[in-house]
Amino acid sequence: MLKKTCLNSCHIEAGGKMVDFGGWEMPIHYGSQLDEHLWVRASAGMFDVSHMTVIDLVGPDVKPFLRKLLANDVERLKTSGQALYSAMLNPAGGVLDDLIVYRLAEGYRLVVNCATREKDLAWIEACSEAFEVVVTTPPNLSILAVQGPSALSVLSSVLDSAQANLLSQLAVFESGFAGDWFLARTGYTGEQGAEIVLPNADAPGLWQALLASGVRPIGLGARDTLRLEAGMNLYGSDMDEGVSPLACNMAWTVVHNDRDFIGEAAVQAARAARVQPRLIGVMLKERGVLRAHYPVYSADARVGVLTSGAFSPTLQCGIGFARVSAVTESLFVEIRGKQLPLEPVSLPFVRHGKPVYSVIS
Amino acid sequence: MAETRDNVRYLASHEWARLEDDGTVTVGISDHAQDALGDVVFVELPETGRSVQAGEEVAVVESVKAASDIYAPVAGTVIGVNDVLDAAPETVNDAPFDEGWFFKLQPADDNALNELLTPEDYRALCAADDH
Numbered sequence: 001m002l003k004k005t006c007l008n009s010c011h012i013e014a015g016g017k018m019v020d021f022g023g024w025e026m027p028i029h030y031g032s033q034l035d036e037h038l039w040v041r042a043s044a045g046m047f048d049v050s051h052m053t054v055i056d057l058v059g060p061d062v063k064p065f066l067r068k069l070l071a072n073d074v075e076r077l078k079t080s081g082q083a084l085y086s087a088m089l090n091p092a093g094g095v096l097d098d099l100i101v102y103r104l105a106e107g108y109r110l111v112v113n114c115a116t117r118e119k120d121l122a123w124i125e126a127c128s129e130a131f132e133v134v135v136t137t138p139p140n141l142s143i144l145a146v147q148g149p150s151a152l153s154v155l156s157s158v159l160d161s162a163q164a165n166l167l168s169q170l171a172v173f174e175s176g177f178a179g180d181w182f183l184a185r186t187g188y189t190g191e192q193g194a195e196i197v198l199p200n201a202d203a204p205g206l207w208q209a210l211l212a213s214g215v216r217p218i219g220l221g222a223r224d225t226l227r228l229e230a231g232m233n234l235y236g237s238d239m240d241e242g243v244s245p246l247a248c249n250m251a252w253t254v255v256h257n258d259r260d261f262i263g264e265a266a267v268q269a270a271r272a273a274r275v276q277p278r279l280i281g282v283m284l285k286e287r288g289v290l291r292a293h294y295p296v297y298s299a300d301a302r303v304g305v306l307t308s309g310a311f312s313p314t315l316q317c318g319i320g321f322a323r324v325s326a327v328t329e330s331l332f333v334e335i336r337g338k339q340l341p342l343e344p345v346s347l348p349f350v351r352h353g354k355p356v357y358s359v360i361s
Numbered sequence: 362m363a364e365t366r367d368n369v370r371y372l373a374s375h376e377w378a379r380l381e382d383d384g385t386v387t388v389g390i391s392d393h394a395q396d397a398l399g400d401v402v403f404v405e406l407p408e409t410g411r412s413v414q415a416g417e418e419v420a421v422v423e424s425v426k427a428a429s430d431i432y433a434p435v436a437g438t439v440i441g442v443n444d445v446l447d448a449a450p451e452t453v454n455d456a457p458f459d460e461g462w463f464f465k466l467q468p469a470d471d472n473a474l475n476e477l478l479t480p481e482d483y484r485a486l487c488a489a490d491d492h
Contacts, residue, residue: 029399
């Protein structure tokens with residue numbers, strides 16, 4: 001029996017093609033994944049991401065605990081409402097999960113992935129034993145992401161005045177509460193927008209109001225191509241417990257100082273190693289589609305693999321992430337026995353609707 | 362419910378084949394197939410002049426979801442391909458039985474199409490697919 005979000009009937013009413021996504025019945029698209037992708041780049045779309053996990057932490061030791069638990073440093077969150085993207089590592093320096101941590105007035109809120117929920121909670125519980133911390137998963141919450149160039153203006157037109165006022169004061173990667181609604185200027189598309197954590201009872205009302213204002217529902221298919229164009233990793237594809245943050249383009253999120261976070265020794269050892277794989281953007285120079293697991297070659301040597309791949313609706317070509325041991329001038333991907341040239345590029349591919357990549361030379 | 366046509370024969374792998382008045386065979390994928398694939402973003406077509414066996418992989422259709430092989434329904438020679446699909450692969454979604462055809466064959470055996478699934482057989486197969 002699949003779990004359902006409280007927007008399930010809204011998805012079906014909107015023509016959602018429902019699939020099993022990590023045990024949840026979720027919409028893969030509502031007719032055309034390509035149209036949904038382009039609509040988010042041009043206007044505004046909404047994503048039901050209620051399957052993701054909200055974890056709240058409070059207690060006298062919550063800050064030292066999170067400074068130990070996370071590879072990014074919550075000390076950087078100077079005021080209530082600020083947010084940070086971080087990896088949570090195992091002692092071997094592999095990525096247990098990627099998450100966003102929000103500083104609240106009291107304590108912190110983590111939003112972690114859906115498929116990693118039980119593993120993350122068990123790990124956090126185990127690591128917190130020596131700390132005076134209370135870990136809770138607040139029940140009966142929905143999460144709706146609204147993303148696109150007109151997302152904020154449409155949102156403010158459907159929110160009540162206190163909510164709209166809060167939203168207008170938030171900068172990117174800031175958050176706050178308006179009553180029991182939590183509004184955050186975060187997202188997974190490379191566009192303007194917000195993610196709203198709200199009581200289940202309020203979610204269908206917000207959905208209908210946004211729908212009536214021209215915001216279209218967006219399925220998981222377009223969510224994946226949007227995040228790929230935006231240069232954002234997908235847990236389980238681009239990184240997992242066996243992958244160092246240095247090998248998945250997350251080095252920028254790892255902060256070394258005197259706090260000694262879990263996995264730090266292993267990350268430092270990896271940094272010292274002379275050769276280590278890295279994750280880069282690649283574009284297919286010929287017509288076609290890139291897909292995860294395709295092998296990557298330089299001359300005759302296999303140098304890596306695609307961890308994600310798709311046809312980019314914005315760029316109209318195959319794009320992907322490649323984990324490679326070396327970036328050379330001539331990279332090739334093997335597709336159905338044929339080697340086709342790849343162009344290594346900087347990430348992201350697309351931001352605010354525009355191509356922003358440059359060729360790595 | 363996906364559309365089917367009665368003037369074509371089908372493969373269980375969801376290709377259709379239509380015998381034209383001039384004895385050639387036009388090949389495409391069914392409405393059921395395009396709906397299952399989702400938005401088509403790339404089609405790799407065979408070289409004209411290639412001779413193919415029945416059941417041989419001759420083309421590839423790539424959608425937002427997956428890459429799928431397209432099989433020759435009958436043995437013969439490729440005598441034409443639908444160049445429209447190079448620039449407008451979405452034509453496969455829009456008109457799978459008409460403008461979204463893939464390639465044309467000169468069949469080695471004029472009667473080979475009779476071996477393929479009838480529209481009734483194919484509708485039964487799709488109905489089973491949907492459950």
